[in-house]
Amino acid sequence: MALSRSFVLGQHYPGNSVVHRSGALVKLVSTIALMVGVFVATKTAQYTPIVLLLVVGIGVSRIPLRFFARGLKPILFLIVLTVMVQIFFTPGTAIWRFWFVRVTREGLGLAGFILCRLVLLTLVSVLLTASTSPIELTDAVSDLLKPLSRIGVPSAEIALVMSIAMRFVPTILEETERIIRAQVSRGARIGEGSLVVRMKSFIPILIPLFVSSFRRADDLAIAMEARGFRVGSPRTRYHARHFQSFDAFIFLGTAAAVSGVILWRLFL
């Protein structure tokens, strides 16, 4: 299905590399740490340690570069818009001027910095989700939230909800395509006309989609109950966790990269 193929962010790319085999919890914590590192940096050069680690990670993962490039596609518009705003609306020393439009040295620098930030955040996320199966990822989220269960946060249920949401993304995308085809075959014009008209044209898609999704949710709840699921009841795990030697490398590499960013910002 075309719609479901176009979303790479969040998709798993099956493989057997050391990155794939590494613990999901280590990868998740490293991703969060790297994202924090990306936000800590105040200059483009400070991204260097994170970029180096990411290059190694992508290389070792053996996931094709085009997969990462496809991951950037959905946020391309956001990147272009943000970069343009920085280029044309940042005050500073003008290096090019036409009528009322002017490009400043500071604007270009800031645009490059923001571009790197958005690309790095996306690539780090794609590497995590591409190298980790959804079920491992949700188990990792459950582990991460486990301490919060002492104060009543249903960590296992949150992880299960995430897993089910990921399971149903392709199904709901297929359903959306089916509804669009059905409406178009009956003369509906989707995405044509002015902005208001275009927004209105999505109503006949969204209403049946919501109705069928609620029906699905009802059926799924009964099916889960029929297979012994009870909210709050303890469950065992099919996927056993084993510490991999590469986990230590990821942990140390992330610690080094994030420390590098912090030290660079503080002392250089």
Add this chain to the structure above:
Amino acid sequence: MIRLDKVSYQIETSAGAVQVLRDIDLELSDGSISAIVGPNGSGKSTLARLVSGLLRPTSGSVRLLPGGDIQTVMDVRPGLDVGLVFQNPDNQLVATTVEDDIAFGLENLQLPHAEMVQRVGDALHLLGLEQFRDYPPHRLSGGQKQKVAIAGVLAMKPSFLILDEATSLLDPTNRREVMQTVLRLNGELGIGVVMVTHLLDEVLVASRVGVLANGELAAWDSPRAIFSNPAVVKLGDLVLPLSARASFLMQERWTDFPLCLTPEEFARAACQLS
């Protein structure tokens, strides 16, 4: 054996109480194949959920008698004693891969890891799904998805398997494949099968067929006895298999023409005429 004694089920609606099922008496023997038929709204799916332990009857009882032993009567435990497979396979697969979906029920049973691995492997083998172990459900055909749903239920090792219109959304090829699989499992594992269906061709393999009409069990007999009883056929709004309908047409001309349930039976009877 599962025994239903005077089972009634009532739901409360804004318009008042609605009696969905009334005084159902039924015995489902271990290893048998049974079927429940009837028009829409007759209470078939509600009965399936009562038998599986998902619903509690308003009155009466649904009891499991392991090996038919009345000394060890117990309540039915959903999933563990009775597995339920639903109509739409898309709405019952929980996990992102076939393997993980089969393991879902086992995780709920809190089984140790080694036993889960063993049972998942066995279920994949039993249903011929080994090559789809890592597949996400959305990449499977309807029949394959339904097989995964059956595998997930079978991994929990229930004594009974209820198919609630489990083949109604499938094309004829997938339908035949799923039915052949279910019959094979009944033969190999001795698992009791209850088919809730509109498709009367499917109930021919059942030893007993229950006809539900207006929330009551109008008949509980062999397929041949059910199909040859015009009052029950009318009450259950049953569309008989083509061979049975053709037999009745033949009986208008040859009064002693037998009731044939399959094309093979019909061909044999027609040959004897000539």
